[in-house]
Amino acid sequence: MRGNLFAVAVDLVILTVRAGALSALLVRRGVPPFEGALALPGGFVLPNEDLIDTATRELVEETGLTVAGHHLEQLASYAAPDRDPRGRVLSVGHLALVPDLPEPQAGSDAAASAWHPVADTAGLAFDHDRILAEGVERARAKIEYTTLAAAFCPPEFTVSQLRGIYEAVWGAELDPRNFQRKVTGTPGFLVPTERLVTGGRGRPAQLFRRGPATALHPPMLRADA
Amino acid sequence: MRGNLFAVAVDLVILTVRAGALSALLVRRGVPPFEGALALPGGFVLPNEDLIDTATRELVEETGLTVAGHHLEQLASYAAPDRDPRGRVLSVGHLALVPDLPEPQAGSDAAASAWHPVADTAGLAFDHDRILAEGVERARAKIEYTTLAAAFCPPEFTVSQLRGIYEAVWGAELDPRNFQRKVTGTPGFLVPTERLVTGGRGRPAQLFRRGPATALHPPMLRADA
DNA sequence: ATGATCTATCGTCACCGCGACGATAACCCA
DNA sequence: TGGGTTATCGTCGCGGTGACGATAGATCAT
Numbered sequence: 001m002r003g004n005l006f007a008v009a010v011d012l013v014i015l016t017v018r019a020g021a022l023s024a025l026l027v028r029r030g031v032p033p034f035e036g037a038l039a040l041p042g043g044f045v046l047p048n049e050d051l052i053d054t055a056t057r058e059l060v061e062e063t064g065l066t067v068a069g070h071h072l073e074q075l076a077s078y079a080a081p082d083r084d085p086r087g088r089v090l091s092v093g094h095l096a097l098v099p100d101l102p103e104p105q106a107g108s109d110a111a112a113s114a115w116h117p118v119a120d121t122a123g124l125a126f127d128h129d130r131i132l133a134e135g136v137e138r139a140r141a142k143i144e145y146t147t148l149a150a151a152f153c154p155p156e157f158t159v160s161q162l163r164g165i166y167e168a169v170w171g172a173e174l175d176p177r178n179f180q181r182k183v184t185g186t187p188g189f190l191v192p193t194e195r196l197v198t199g200g201r202g203r204p205a206q207l208f209r210r211g212p213a214t215a216l217h218p219p220m221l222r223a224d225a
Numbered sequence: 226m227r228g229n230l231f232a233v234a235v236d237l238v239i240l241t242v243r244a245g246a247l248s249a250l251l252v253r254r255g256v257p258p259f260e261g262a263l264a265l266p267g268g269f270v271l272p273n274e275d276l277i278d279t280a281t282r283e284l285v286e287e288t289g290l291t292v293a294g295h296h297l298e299q300l301a302s303y304a305a306p307d308r309d310p311r312g313r314v315l316s317v318g319h320l321a322l323v324p325d326l327p328e329p330q331a332g333s334d335a336a337a338s339a340w341h342p343v344a345d346t347a348g349l350a351f352d353h354d355r356i357l358a359e360g361v362e363r364a365r366a367k368i369e370y371t372t373l374a375a376a377f378c379p380p381e382f383t384v385s386q387l388r389g390i391y392e393a394v395w396g397a398e399l400d401p402r403n404f405q406r407k408v409t410g411t412p413g414f415l416v417p418t419e420r421l422v423t424g425g426r427g428r429p430a431q432l433f434r435r436g437p438a439t440a441l442h443p444p445m446l447r448a449d450a
Numbered sequence: 451a452t453g454a455t456c457t458a459t460c461g462t463c464a465c466c467g468c469g470a471c472g473a474t475a476a477c478c479c480a
Numbered sequence: 481t482g483g484g485t486t487a488t489c490g491t492c493g494c495g496g497t498g499a500c501g502a503t504a505g506a507t508c509a510t
Contacts, residue, residue: 005230202457427486
């Protein structure tokens with residue numbers, strides 16, 4: 001082995017769509033270094049934990065989410081020698097996509113956590129700006145060729161809600177008619193329910209559930225490149 | 226910080242196409258654990274090294290490649306508590322795509338390294354079977370929507386050679402006429418040179434260089450899913 | 451009540467990229 | 481000189497998409 005040892009941390013990019021804006025859950029640091037600055041939620045890997053265990057534990061602690069519904073995957077690792085002034089720390093970034101939680105982080109132990117639109121999150125602690133940016137880019141790319149956009153939605157949702165997810169994540173408008181044709185025409189993406197949504201303006205919309213499909217062939221196309 | 230410290234290693238999935246088969250560079254271990262077994266080339270991260278530095282150093286040591294031409298990217302990290310019997314070791318997998326080297330690993334310090342077709346590489350040390358599989362899958366997915374297949378080619382190559390790369394990586398045959406239309410019709414993928422290739426059978430083929438394009442819109446399509 | 455407005459949903463049409471495949475070009479070899 | 485082989489160019493039909501019109505069914509203002 002070697003005497004060159006690392007502390008290993010897991011940092012989380014937890015994304016949701018709130019009020020039409022793609023937002024990340026951030027915590028305000030109460031201790032040095034970067035005291036008072038915003039940072040990604042995270043923590044060190046404990047003995048007998050695998051990386052995904054640590055990430056799951058942190059996600060539950062921060063959001064109070066139960067196991068179902070959300071999506072959690074590994075992003076990348078960061079280990080620049082000077083990324084943490086306390087010493088050699090390797091951080092494994094993870095990406096979580098969660099629905100807009102009704103209760104603002106009920107049960108969160110880090111009281112200083114809150115949602116921030118990703119458009120105005122400059123100046124995070126450590127190299128978390130970069131990790132957040134790569135998480136956002138991963139999410140943008142992945143909803144293109146997978147059904148993961150539904151992970152941002154509650155268990156039942158309308159086509160309009162799903163379109164709102166795409167528009168918030170991509171920052172672009174989509175044609176409602178072509179979008180409807182695309183998602184309802186992809187087998188296994190949306191499972192129609194019996195119920196309609198009432199109370200809003202306009203014609204009531206049908207409610208759907210997530211279907212078994214995970215891939216999107218052919219992909220949803222972004223307007224830009 | 227914590228007393229729960231890790232050794233951090235970088236392991237490399239180095240892929241090339243040799244004799245029509247997608248192949249990986251593997252080393253035979255000379256010391257326990259897994260003495261005598263095949264493994265991915267790799268090593269520990271040294272002080273003042275970032276992950277990509279370690280990966281680049283290992284790649285040069287194993288292949289003798291200079292900086293140009295190849296592709297190197299991070300794959301994912303693995304840190305199961307029992308993945309290494311010596312203790313807590315986190316491994317950061319990396320993927321390298323290199324041309325078929327004329328000299329079989331000239332200058333390699335690990336004398337026991339050799340190319341193996343990925344189809345028969347079962348039984349690697351540690352969790353390297355999984356890392357290799359994920360590297361191969363990443364390569365298969367990425368040549369679909371990027372121009373990375375050219376990283377497997379020498380500086381100048383023909384359309385047929387490039388098609389052979391796709392066929393070897395995907396394990397499927399592609400129509401030569403449609404393939405030619407696709408790659409020559411994508412702006413910035415291939416830059417034609419003045420020269421033709423001679424000596425082979427059939428009509429001489431034009432030589433191309435890699436162009437500046439990195440993305441492939443729309444993507445190259447696999448026959449299967 | 452009644453029309454305006456809003457959203458959901460269904461249709462139409464032209465275009466473009468792709469798969470299938472025919473045709474031609476330019477080399478080697480016997 | 482012809483046959484085999486590979487490279488390259490064309491053609492045609494289909495399916496998915498973008499642009500956009502039309503209809504359904506609710507709420508809202510007056």
